[in-house]
Amino acid sequence: MKRKNLINSIRLLLLSTCVIIILFVTTIVIYAYFPGIFENKKDNGSYTIYKLNYDTYKLSNNEKNNEIKYGFELFQNTPEYIGPNNKYNNKVYSGNNLSCTNCHLNAGTKAYSAPLIGVNNRFPQFRGRENKMGTLKERINGCMERSMNGVVLPVNGKEMNAMISYMKWISRYAPKDGIVKGSGFLPITIPNRSVNLEHGEKIYELHCVLCHEKDGSGQKIIDSDRYLYPPVWGNDAYNHGAGMTRVITAAKFIKANMPHGIEFNEPTLTDEECYDVAGYINQKIRPLKVNPEIDFPDIKKKPVSTPYPPFDDSFSIKQHQLGPFQPIMEYYKTKYGIVKTK
Numbered sequence: 001m002k003r004k005n006l007i008n009s010i011r012l013l014l015l016s017t018c019v020i021i022i023l024f025v026t027t028i029v030i031y032a033y034f035p036g037i038f039e040n041k042k043d044n045g046s047y048t049i050y051k052l053n054y055d056t057y058k059l060s061n062n063e064k065n066n067e068i069k070y071g072f073e074l075f076q077n078t079p080e081y082i083g084p085n086n087k088y089n090n091k092v093y094s095g096n097n098l099s100c101t102n103c104h105l106n107a108g109t110k111a112y113s114a115p116l117i118g119v120n121n122r123f124p125q126f127r128g129r130e131n132k133m134g135t136l137k138e139r140i141n142g143c144m145e146r147s148m149n150g151v152v153l154p155v156n157g158k159e160m161n162a163m164i165s166y167m168k169w170i171s172r173y174a175p176k177d178g179i180v181k182g183s184g185f186l187p188i189t190i191p192n193r194s195v196n197l198e199h200g201e202k203i204y205e206l207h208c209v210l211c212h213e214k215d216g217s218g219q220k221i222i223d224s225d226r227y228l229y230p231p232v233w234g235n236d237a238y239n240h241g242a243g244m245t246r247v248i249t250a251a252k253f254i255k256a257n258m259p260h261g262i263e264f265n266e267p268t269l270t271d272e273e274c275y276d277v278a279g280y281i282n283q284k285i286r287p288l289k290v291n292p293e294i295d296f297p298d299i300k301k302k303p304v305s306t307p308y309p310p311f312d313d314s315f316s317i318k319q320h321q322l323g324p325f326q327p328i329m330e331y332y333k334t335k336y337g338i339v340k341t342k
């Protein structure tokens with residue numbers, strides 16, 4: 001009788017050990033394939049979405065995941081794959097050695113640094129620059145021709161598809177409409193005056209020169225084409241057709257992201273300082289976008305701080321570059337009922 005009890009207890013023990021082991025293994029397998037499954041996804045009202053798992057290294061290797069991983073690689077180390085000196089493609093696509101992540105920080109997952117979480121749900125969307133509905137692929141190519149001072153990626157090529165897969169993957173917790181708090185850049189109060197270039201230069205010397213250098217050329221990683229600190233003007237920088245060349249856009253980017261290391265809720269610079277330093281870097285020489293005059297077929301939709309003509313108003317080019325922007329905004333509001341913010 002005692003012996004039977006003992007055998008039964010041993011059986012029970014073995015059985016429960018097996019169950020525990022099976023549960024443990026299943027949890028690990030589920031976690032490996034769906035790393036986000038235990039995270040809180042219901043928090044639309046706050047910035048929690050930026051703290052979820054976007055680590056492509058945690059993905060297992062299969063065809064789909066490898067495409068996501070390649071998309072991340074391209075985003076993070078762009079010049080190595082499509083840059084002017086790349087040894088990977090037989091064609092050069094970007095004209096400078098910037099990486100996408102230099103402006104879309106943390107590989108597109110930092111709030112107020114034009115994050116790409118949810119972006120595939122925000123497209124297709126109406127684009128004023130082309131005055132038509134645009135796809136996400138066309139939007140990526142917009143950054144290729146401007147921010148990267150290069151040429152378009154083939155829309156069905158390996159690189160474009162990998163970028164799309166990566167963006168879809170980092171969007172997997174985003175709501176259906178793609179509207180995520182912290183998209184775009186941090187709103188600022190635009191000073192009602194023109195940029196003070198001398199003040200901008202002082203700010204640059206005090207807060208930026210350490211990394212971006214006195215001549216704006218930044219610093220490369222040793223033995224690499226990639227930048228440790230990317231250039232903010234000069235031959236290897238974004239061209240004059242890029243969004244970052246608009247003073248208002250650059251000021252908003254700087255507010256939440258520069259000097260590097262800050263978070264949007266603890267900015268170092270005031271709105272006035274961001275405005276002046278943005279004006280200072282954007283007055284410097286940089287590559288010129290070809291055919292800038294064909295941008296914005298409906299020119300009244302052109303952002304007020306676009307630095308190149310034509311314009312549907314009689315304000316000077318200088319005022320479009322350095323402000324004050326309020327009178328230009330007022331003009332479009334009164335004449336066309338168009339509210340412009342950049």
Ligand code: HEC
Binds near residue numbers: 099184242249
């Ligand atoms: C020099 C800075 C810079 C670089 C480098 C850059 N971008 Fe952008 N990107 C911008 C700006 C500015 C915007 C406009 C954001 C806004 O106005 O909300 C933008 C917008 C986008 C958008 C649309 C975002 C949205 O929320 O609608 C996508 C997609 C994008 N970029 C992809 C890329 C990719 C891919 C690369 C690399 C090949 C890249 N960008 C490199 C500055 C840059």
Ligand code: HEC
Binds near residue numbers: 207
């Ligand atoms: C501690 C170093 C550091 C300082 C100081 C710093 N930056 Fe940056 N900056 C960076 C890095 C690094 C990046 C790229 C971000 C990334 O890849 O994560 C960057 C990116 C940028 C970009 C977009 C990419 C490009 O090169 O066009 C701009 C514009 C910029 N910084 C402007 C400024 C301005 C203006 C200041 C001063 C207010 C400043 N930065 C201070 C390190 C710095």
